[in-house]
Amino acid sequence: MSFLASLRKGRRPLQTLLGSAAEDGLDSDAQEARRAYYDRLENLPLPKGFYLGVAKDIIFFPQELPLESSKPYKLNMALLTTEKPSENFAAVFTKNRFCGHPVTLGRQRLAESTKMGGLLVNNRISNAANKHGMDKAETLCVDVANGLGPDWSAENIAVSSTGIIGWELPMKEMASAIPQLIESRFQVEKEKDIGSHSVADFARAIMTTDAYPKAFGITLKNGAKVVGVAKGAGMIEPNMATMLVFILTDMAVPRATLQKTLDKVVAETFNCISIDADESTSDTVWLLSSNRVPLGGGDGDSDPDAQLLEFQEALFEVSRQLSKEIVRNGEGVKHxxxxxxxxxxxxxxxxxxxxxxxxxxxxxxxxxxxxxxxxxxxxxxxxxxxxxxxxxxxxxxxxxxxxxxxxxxxxxxxxxxxxxxxxxxxxxxxxxxxxxxxxxxxxxxxxxxxxxxxxxxxxxxxxxxxxxxxxxxxxxxxxxxxx
Amino acid sequence: MSFLASLRKGRRPLQTLLGSAAEDGLDSDAQEARRAYYDRLENLPLPKGFYLGVAKDIIFFPQELPLESSKPYKLNMALLTTEKPSENFAAVFTKNRFCGHPVTLGRQRLAESTKMGGLLVNNRISNAANKHGMDKAETLCVDVANGLGPDWSAENIAVSSTGIIGWELPMKEMASAIPQLIESRFQVEKEKDIGSHSVADFARAIMTTDAYPKAFGITLKNGAKVVGVAKGAGMIEPNMATMLVFILTDMAVPRATLQKTLDKVVAETFNCISIDADESTSDTVWLLSSNRVPLGGGDGDSDPDAQLLEFQEALFEVSRQLSKEIVRNGEGVKHxxxxxxxxxxxxxxxxxxxxxxxxxxxxxxxxxxxxxxxxxxxxxxxxxxxxxxxxxxxxxxxxxxxxxxxxxxxxxxxxxxxxxxxxxxxxxxxxxxxxxxxxxxxxxxxxxxxxxxxxxxxxxxxxxxxxxxxxxxxxxxxxxxxx
CATH class of the missing domain: 3.10.20.340 (ArgJ beta chain, C-terminal domain)
Structure with a gap:
């Protein structure tokens, strides 16, 4: 099945959503709010120069459970890629010292990689405090880079995992799904309407026990976009950890500016929320540019300083909205x-x-x-x-x-x-x-x-x-x- | 009614306790543990040279409630005194910067008083964040000093209050009860058996929503005692704040040593417990000596250094036991x-x-x-x-x-x-x-x-x-x- 076809299949028709809303006993105002939320989400496209692949419901049998009692588990994988590795990226990670392996690897990328272009995410198993977790994280990056072609190497890829702590990732099943994630990239390049496809499927694929998918985007005056997707609500669910945030832009902001801005924005947004005061072992915010809209280019005002300021404000607002959604989505949260x-x-x-x-x-x-x-x-x-x-x-x-x-x-x-x-x-x-x-x-x-x-x-x-x-x-x- | 008579009246006979235990559905092991606990408590006397007065169920009408809807409230008062003001005392208070007025006054005593001899405690209303709270705390000290006689002045008295935050203390009703608290002192001096009376009534009088009275004592080789009484379980009850601890000894330990030891002991005991991470506005530990057993005197080993070491260990153990009881008594605490x-x-x-x-x-x-x-x-x-x-x-x-x-x-x-x-x-x-x-x-x-x-x-x-x-x-x- 092609990527777009699977996207369309995965998307729940609005009618179904409203039907289930009525069953939930929502009044008409609440139904309207719900419709508006999902309308906005489904119509929120990726910035230019980004490609998305999703593989849902990959079946595996956890090696931690006795074979005879083992029932099949499912996980999702999702891959965000730029056209080619980009020199403009930034990240902020948890300060927890017992951090997950993807965080350790991510820090390595930030310190050593000159270009970044692929973010691979899985739910269900958080790759933390395992004996072979580091090897597995690295292997996934190699597999993705090999699939993407000769312009790519493992150092251009980062991984994020979220879910049960302590279990091992099912590598065989995950490796088998990678070609499907890659293929979607080429499918997308062939289709004219790619600019309009939504981040909603990505937001859904990375959920664990989140009650709803979370994404927010802003279009700048020059036509560039800042789009963020988030999962998690602090460490609020049994065995599920991790706030993961991925912010994408097509504006070509230099790497140093990206990192400086992200540090400041995270300090005042994601680091200013708290469900239960526990800092997860895997909290991560990635920020990646596809460089499609040059600084000083695009539509409207072409003053680079003004564009940069507008970009920074948009990054702040996207982060503020997502951090509010994360709190709002915390399980058991009434206020x-x-x-x-x-x-x-x-x-x-x-x-x-x-x-x-x-x-x-x-x-x-x-x-x-x-x-x-x-x-x-x-x-x-x-x-x-x-x-x-x-x-x-x-x-x-x-x-x-x-x-x-x-x-x-x-x-x-x-x-x-x-x-x-x-x-x-x-x-x-x-x-x-x-x-x-x-x-x-x-x-x-x-x-x-x-x-x-x-x-x-x-x-x-x-x-x-x-x-x-x-x-x-x-x-x-x-x-x-x-x- | 004389003090001792009221003491005896206030004490629940063991039979009643066991009767109520049976109603609670306790098995025989639990009944035995309960009997042992209350036996120990009832038989825990004050150290020599201390006097205790208790006034229970003082009726008042809170001025904060509309008169027409007002129902009678009750509070208890309890007064611990030495024979005469003692130069040997120490205290540690909450680090909370919005502290109650008794804490502010207590800090003043610690800084300015050369002698201390009276600790007045009330439950039901925590004298904190009131407009006239400081005046009221000071007035109570004056009233007690006047009652105790010419050897006493207000600077020898400290107060502690625990209960609803924000309400005003009912001064008229409290002032009327002070003579009864003082009288008990003279009653006690007339009675031969005073050495054997228990701290249990004090432990009970200062309770707010504590599930049971908490006290622990140790007798040193030289015959001196270290006896501590505690209430509260962090800020764990609606509107009720305050961990209050009063530790009494008849050993004549110099003031500087008392304070130094108490600082160290509190850091490793009371400051090493937590029900809910909130530091109350009124947490207080007082330590007071009646000086009856001179350092190097008493029975047994008369080496002052050995006696001091034993005293310090006893202070640590009393504090450790009380801090454990405070956690164990936290409402809703299962483990x-x-x-x-x-x-x-x-x-x-x-x-x-x-x-x-x-x-x-x-x-x-x-x-x-x-x-x-x-x-x-x-x-x-x-x-x-x-x-x-x-x-x-x-x-x-x-x-x-x-x-x-x-x-x-x-x-x-x-x-x-x-x-x-x-x-x-x-x-x-x-x-x-x-x-x-x-x-x-x-x-x-x-x-x-x-x-x-x-x-x-x-x-x-x-x-x-x-x-x-x-x-x-x-x-x-x-x-x-x-x-």
């Missing part, structure tokens, strides 16, 4: 929490305070129960200040003001809550719940979040962080014994 | 987790790793479900190493070995789990559950914990940390809207 710390003496202090708020199990539990428990909020802030607030006097800290839903709840070192305000804030939290009819829908139901603002009145720095509440569903999901 | 990191390059690294393990929501959830999910364990360690492991090479980190229940589960950078070992570890976790018949008993049911050992093979430092699992009960308890 997204947005915490803005402003007028802080430094970014480090602003971030420490905001992260302390969204990582406080007590506050997270209270928000799950629609309880505006600002004693816990002040506690989380004071706890962070105990760690990072050295040199700040008590008098300075008395300037701190706290707001929920823009209502002042704490100032001059004391709470301002009244029974009326408590009732209002409870109602606010209730209206910010993500669940529909008691369960999580298979699309990002709306953009609501519980907003907390902390104004320190002590400087110019600020930080915005997205987190999630702590629900009974989260604990149940994460405490079930592995089957 | 206590003990994590030992050994042969680390520094204590800071050992502690960071151990705390990362016991604060990982994912690992805590897995343990709640009796799941030996060591992928999450390695993830928590790697995440901490990303923060504190700078300078350690990957080769060095490959020496790390991880054990559960003393079985090796990770070495040479890879997992060693087999289906057999997984089954064994699941069984181990099941047998370590604290609940009896599906619910938490009102005594520390047994000493079990889930033990995790991490051997870094990189140095001489080690750290032992106690934590708790993350259960559905915890989330429910902490997400219910305040009534």
């Amino acid at each position: 997204v929490i947005e915490c803005n710390v402003s007028r802080a003496p430094s970014f480090a202090i602003a971030k420490a305070l905001a992260k302390s708020v969204i990582n406080s199990p007590l506050l997270k539990s209270a928000i799950a129960g629609n309880d505006p428990n600002i004693g816990r909020l002040a506690c989380a802030l004071g706890s962070a200040l105990g760690r990072v607030g050295e040199g700040l006097t008590d008098e300075q800290l008395r300037k701190t003001k706290i707001f929920m839903d823009r209502d002042s709840v704490y100032s001059n070192g004391a709470f301002n809550l009244t029974p009326e305000l408590e009732r209002k804030l409870t109602e606010y939290m209730r209206s910010a719940e993500l669940f529909i009819g008691g369960k999580k829908p298979d699309f990002p139901s709306h953009d609501r979040s519980v907003r907390i603002d902390v104004d320190m009145d002590l400087g110019q720095s600020s930080c915005r962080v997205y987190g999630a509440d702590l629900t009974v569903e989260y604990v149940i999901e994460n405490s079930q014994y592995r089957s | 206590v987790i003990e994590c030992n990191v050994s042969r680390a390059p520094s204590f800071a690294i050992a502690k960071a790793l151990a705390k990362s393990v016991i604060n990982s929501p994912l690992l805590k959830s897995a343990i709640a479900g009796n799941d030996p999910n060591i992928g999450r364990l390695a993830c928590a360690l790697g995440s901490a190493l990303g923060r504190v492991g700078e300078g350690l090479t990957d080769e060095q980190l490959r020496k790390t070995k991880i054990f559960m229940d003393r079985d090796s589960v990770y070495s040479n950078g890879a997992f060693n789990l087999t289906p057999e070992l997984e089954r064994k570890l699941t069984e181990y976790m099941r047998s370590a559950e604290l609940f009896i018949g599906g619910k938490k008993p009102d005594f520390p049911s047994h000493d079990r914990s889930v033990r995790i050992d991490v051997d870094m093979d990189l140095g001489q430092s080690s750290c032992r940390v106690y934590g708790a699992d993350l259960t559905v009960e915890y989330v429910i308890e902490n997400s219910q809207y305040r009534s």
Whole structure:
């Protein structure tokens, strides 16, 4: 079956989606939101000069299970490639020191490769803490490079794996699927309408327990695109790890600029979210350019500086949207929490305070129960200040003001809550719940979040962080014994 | 009613306890453990030279609630005093920068007072983030000093409050109860048998939602005692904050030695526990000596250095036992987790790793479900190493070995789990559950914990940390809207 045919086959018709929506008991507004989400996703094309191959439902028998009791497992593979290896790429990896083998190999590519052009991803098995994991990651790169032809070598390819930790990748089955991934590339070159094909299948193929595929794109004035795809929601699922993000652009931004921009953007977006404060062993963000739109070229304004600025803003916005989706998609998450710390003496202090708020199990539990428990909020802030607030006097800290839903709840070192305000804030939290009819829908139901603002009145720095509440569903999901 | 009579009245007869035990469906082993626990508690006397007053169920109407809907609330007060103000005392307070007023006042005492002799504690309302909280804390100290007589001044008294954050203390009602607390002191002086009265009533009076009273004592060879009483389990209860610990001794240890020893002991005991990683606004440990047993005096060995060493060891052991009880008493806690990191390059690294393990929501959830999910364990360690492991090479980190229940589960950078070992570890976790018949008993049911050992093979430092699992009960308890 050709790549496009399989793409078309894999895509669920909108009618089916709406049918299942009705079964989910969604009201008409929710159905409309769902339709809009999937419409946008299906119509989000890859940037120019990128090719996509997907191989779904590859059957294997895990070698870790006894043969007699073994049932067939399935994994997906997906391959993104540029036309030819590109000198413009960047990446950021987890700081976890017990990282997965694909991360170790990715760091090697970043340090040693002059060109990059292929990103191979599999779900189901996270290639981490295996005895032969490094060999396997390298072998996959060799296989892909061989398939792509003489212009390619293994050092142009990177891999990402996500799923069960500790199991070995089924190499034989994966190797057999690689020709299909490669073939799709040549199929695509023959078809005229390739510019219009969607990233949706890639976003779906790399999912593990994600409730829905996540992608976001922006078209710049010069016609170039910045398109990002993400999976994962922190380490939120039994044995499933890994936030993986792939951002593609056809704008020819120099490698050094790409890396510098990505470092800054990741620090303020993906590193400013937290479901459960655990940094996965495999978190990865790749950024790759196909160089189709030269800097200073394309349509519209041809000022390279203006184009670069617009590109950087687009990269930030794509990353911000994807990081919000990752939180919104966290299993068991009922409320997204947005915490803005402003007028802080430094970014480090602003971030420490905001992260302390969204990582406080007590506050997270209270928000799950629609309880505006600002004693816990002040506690989380004071706890962070105990760690990072050295040199700040008590008098300075008395300037701190706290707001929920823009209502002042704490100032001059004391709470301002009244029974009326408590009732209002409870109602606010209730209206910010993500669940529909008691369960999580298979699309990002709306953009609501519980907003907390902390104004320190002590400087110019600020930080915005997205987190999630702590629900009974989260604990149940994460405490079930592995089957 | 005299103090001793009220003490006797307050004490529940053993028969009642056992009757209620039977109703709880405890088996005979559990009944025996319960009897032993309360026997030990009831027979644990104050050290010589200490006096105790308790006033229970003081009725008040919170000014924060509308008068028409107001129902009566109750609080307890308890007062510990030495015969006369003592120059030998020490304290350690929370590092939370939004701390309660009693902590601010306590720090003042530590900095400015030359003598300390009275510790006044109330439950029900935590005097924190109130507009007039500081005035109220100071007024209570003045009232107690006036009651105690001409040898006393407010600077000899400290206060601790625990309970709802943000409410004002009901000063009129509390002031009226102070004479009763003072009177008990003189009652006690008249009675011959005072040396035998128990700390149990103090331990009970300061409880908020603690499931049972917590106290532990050790008698040294020279006859001196070290007796500690604790309440709280981190910030684990809606609106209730505060771990409060009071350690009393009749050994005349110089103030500087007391403080130095307490700092060290707290760092390795109370600061090495965590229920939910939130540092309360009011955590406090007071240590006070009545000076009855001179250093180098008393029975037995009269070598001051040997006595001091024995005292320090006793202080450590009392603190270790109380910190374990605090974890064991955390609401919703099904498993206590003990994590030992050994042969680390520094204590800071050992502690960071151990705390990362016991604060990982994912690992805590897995343990709640009796799941030996060591992928999450390695993830928590790697995440901490990303923060504190700078300078350690990957080769060095490959020496790390991880054990559960003393079985090796990770070495040479890879997992060693087999289906057999997984089954064994699941069984181990099941047998370590604290609940009896599906619910938490009102005594520390047994000493079990889930033990995790991490051997870094990189140095001489080690750290032992106690934590708790993350259960559905915890989330429910902490997400219910305040009534």
